[in-house]
Amino acid sequence: MVRYLVLGNGRLSAFFDDKYYLRELYYPLMGKENHSLQQYFRLGVWRDGFSWVHDFNPSMAYLEDALVSDVRINVRGIDLHINDVVDFVVPVLIRRISIGGKGKVRLFFTHDFTIKENDVGDTALFDPSLSSLIHYKDDRWFAASTSKGVDQYAVGYRGAGFEGTWRDCEDGELSGNSVAQGSVDSAMAVDAEAGEVVHYWLIAGQSYGDLEKLSKFVRERGPDKLLKRNVDYWRTFSNKDPRLLSSVPSDLLSHFKRGILAMMTHVNWNGGIIASGDTHVLRYFTRDTYAYVWHRDAALTALALDAAGYGDVTRRYYEFALSTIRNGYMFHRYKADGRWGSTWHSWVSKCGSLPIQEDETALVVYALWRHYEKYRDMDFVKDFYKPLVKDAGDFMVRYARDGLPLPSHDLWEERCGIHSWTVASVVSGLRAAAKFADLFGEDDKRSEYEAAANAMLGRFREIMKDRGLYTRGLLYRDGGLAIDDELDSSALGLAVLGAVDTSDPLMVNTVKAIEGKLWVNGVGGLARYSGDQYQRAVNGPGNPWLITTLWLAQWHALVGNAKRARELVDWAISKATPTGLLPEQVDGEGRPISVAPLTWSHAELVRTILMIGGAPAGI
Numbered sequence: 001m002v003r004y005l006v007l008g009n010g011r012l013s014a015f016f017d018d019k020y021y022l023r024e025l026y027y028p029l030m031g032k033e034n035h036s037l038q039q040y041f042r043l044g045v046w047r048d049g050f051s052w053v054h055d056f057n058p059s060m061a062y063l064e065d066a067l068v069s070d071v072r073i074n075v076r077g078i079d080l081h082i083n084d085v086v087d088f089v090v091p092v093l094i095r096r097i098s099i100g101g102k103g104k105v106r107l108f109f110t111h112d113f114t115i116k117e118n119d120v121g122d123t124a125l126f127d128p129s130l131s132s133l134i135h136y137k138d139d140r141w142f143a144a145s146t147s148k149g150v151d152q153y154a155v156g157y158r159g160a161g162f163e164g165t166w167r168d169c170e171d172g173e174l175s176g177n178s179v180a181q182g183s184v185d186s187a188m189a190v191d192a193e194a195g196e197v198v199h200y201w202l203i204a205g206q207s208y209g210d211l212e213k214l215s216k217f218v219r220e221r222g223p224d225k226l227l228k229r230n231v232d233y234w235r236t237f238s239n240k241d242p243r244l245l246s247s248v249p250s251d252l253l254s255h256f257k258r259g260i261l262a263m264m265t266h267v268n269w270n271g272g273i274i275a276s277g278d279t280h281v282l283r284y285f286t287r288d289t290y291a292y293v294w295h296r297d298a299a300l301t302a303l304a305l306d307a308a309g310y311g312d313v314t315r316r317y318y319e320f321a322l323s324t325i326r327n328g329y330m331f332h333r334y335k336a337d338g339r340w341g342s343t344w345h346s347w348v349s350k351c352g353s354l355p356i357q358e359d360e361t362a363l364v365v366y367a368l369w370r371h372y373e374k375y376r377d378m379d380f381v382k383d384f385y386k387p388l389v390k391d392a393g394d395f396m397v398r399y400a401r402d403g404l405p406l407p408s409h410d411l412w413e414e415r416c417g418i419h420s421w422t423v424a425s426v427v428s429g430l431r432a433a434a435k436f437a438d439l440f441g442e443d444d445k446r447s448e449y450e451a452a453a454n455a456m457l458g459r460f461r462e463i464m465k466d467r468g469l470y471t472r473g474l475l476y477r478d479g480g481l482a483i484d485d486e487l488d489s490s491a492l493g494l495a496v497l498g499a500v501d502t503s504d505p506l507m508v509n510t511v512k513a514i515e516g517k518l519w520v521n522g523v524g525g526l527a528r529y530s531g532d533q534y535q536r537a538v539n540g541p542g543n544p545w546l547i548t549t550l551w552l553a554q555w556h557a558l559v560g561n562a563k564r565a566r567e568l569v570d571w572a573i574s575k576a577t578p579t580g581l582l583p584e585q586v587d588g589e590g591r592p593i594s595v596a597p598l599t600w601s602h603a604e605l606v607r608t609i610l611m612i613g614g615a616p617a618g619i
Contacts, residue, residue: 002596003278004060004579005069006262007084010269012091012204014084015277018577019054020071024277025113027091027140027204029336030266031274031291035140037114038282039185044108045075046172046189053080060579064254066234067261068227077101078194085230091204092214094223101194106151108174109200110166110187112158115140119183124155126178126188130215133186136208143211144188147199147223152176152189159183199223234261241309247613249566255573256609258580259602260308263301266599271316272336273298276584276595290595292333292341295321296411297600299363303370304603307610311375318371321364322388328395330360332409345409351416351476352406358399359411359422362429365392366497369432378439385440393433393445396426397452403459407476411490412528418481419473421490423460424499427453457499461506469509470494472529487517488529489548496554511555517541518548523590524571525549535594537587545585546572550604557611565612572605 005016015024022041024034043053059072069084079100086093115122115137124135132145154174158164165185192198203214238257248256266274275297276290302314333341345355372381399406410419430453437445470491475484494500500507518527518541525544532542553568575586582601583592
């Protein structure tokens with residue numbers, strides 16, 4: 001199931017599903033190592049019998065304007081009010097549990113680690129000196145404890161005929177086994193009274209010494225004070241620019257700020273922006289996930305964060321992007337630490353000469369120029385001009401034939417050709433490179449990039465003119481290129497990326513055709529293209545996607561049709577989880593499908609809301 005709560009600080013991240021199971025635990029980077037791969041961290045209660053709280057329909061939300069959960073559960077007459085937070089500085093997950101009702105209760109916490117994404121050679125033990133359960137392997141260490149210490153504990157085995165130590169909780173008493181190695185899990189319990197507040201914490205580090213230091217820090221500072229400082233920090237962060245927020249329609253303000261915060265949970269301390277940390281798609285996605293940096297998603301997220309005033313965040317992303325560029329272009333996707341990620345682009349195909357998606361290179365340059373336009377931080381961008389902007393600009397000029405980009409993979413990563421979206425991004429990227437060249441006094445480069453952009457758009461428009469609109473583009477077939485007459489919602493990129501003017505008759509015809517043919521009747525929203533099979537769950541052209549529908553909203557905002565733009569934004573918001581997180585797509589009942597949250601969906605929502613509020617085109 002999609003995720004309902006996502007917490008993180010760019011080092012430690014925790015994802016909870018719709019039942020309030022902790023399902024992903026990333027450290028030391030969001031997306032790099034999920035130490036709870038397809039496992040569950042559970043919370044249980046004993047009073048006159050045992051129950052897992054996950055079976056009692058937890059009510060989940062976030063505190064207003066903060067990356068702090070607000071969870072309420074009634075279990076056997078016990079009211080639990082829980083706040084979870086990952087501290088915005090240190091790698092500590094804190095859980096505040098307020099116990100209502102009457103009488104004594106026993107709280108149980110279980111830990112089901114797959115350290116470094118496998119269960120080989122893990123160790124679990126109880127450490128009396130820290131009064132903590134510890135799990136470790138190599139340089140990954142975790143310690144769990146509570147403000148009341150640990151009254152009971154057990155560590156044991158899972159797999160190979162063992163269900164797991166969590167089963168030991170269900171009789172209300174833990175065995176006291178103190179150490180196990182291999183494929184292991186653990187549980188601990190603490191006794192409490194109704195009316196009490198119990199704090200639980202989970203600390204991550206790279207050594208036992210880290211656990212010692214952070215355990216001392218949490219106990220001396222006090223978990224309630226740490227919780228408060230996080231509420232205060234995130235509320236200040238999400239209300240950073242009151243003047244900009246005043247332009248946001250008041251009834252969209254909470255969704256706008258939640259979008260900012262959702263994006264921030266996927267921004268790492270090193271600047272990498274992860275597409276999604278939700279790993280439940282492993283079973284659909286050939287044993288892989290979305291936990292990578294695609295520079296397309298990341299650049300468009302940076303574009304949204306810049307537009308919202310978070311240039312201090314995006315500067316880290318541009319530095320990350322600079323560290324990954326090679327020979328003027330970006331690879332398919334990257335791991336959180338900047339190494340190349342897995343790929344399904346063939347290195348021996350006839351799709352151009354490189355296994356890339358060229359829009360990922362172009363959009364980084366485009367987003368960097370938009371960053372400079374907003375912040376005018378010339379001292380920052382000067383270091384990017386030669387190694388990123390010029391190298392990418394020269395590559396985009398070079399990676400072309402007959403005035404068009406060489407074939408590359410489309411943004412949906414399904415077909416090879418010269419696509420409308422790719423043309424839009426490369427034209428916009430070259431224009432951005434030309435503006436940088438003008439800024440740094442290189443008139444010859446400015447002219448070269450401008451000429452290449454103009455020739456590219458002119459040639460593409462000439463090919464499409466007989467069709468009367470912009471189709472998907474040119475498809476690679478049998479060693480050659482032929483016009484692909486399919487409509488594709490990504491052709492909206494020609495307008496929303498500013499490559500063509502909204503008055504272009506081909507563009508006007510394209511939007512009319514897309515809205516007519518790709519709108520999903522019954523559930524609403526815009527499909528990617530007709531016949532889309534990816535996780536197909538509707539009758540009609542394909543599942544409705546959030547980003548495609550929001551592109552359509554951006555078009556209507558650009559042409560002054562505020563009413564229709566607002567209708568589309570309201571549709572997108574209506575498809576969020578109850579906690580306000582946006583999925584990639586929805587099924588025929590309007591329910592989130594595929595990953596949630598998808599960082600890109602939140603980026604497009606933030607951009608669209610700003611446009612509705614009067615922000616300039618091309619933000």
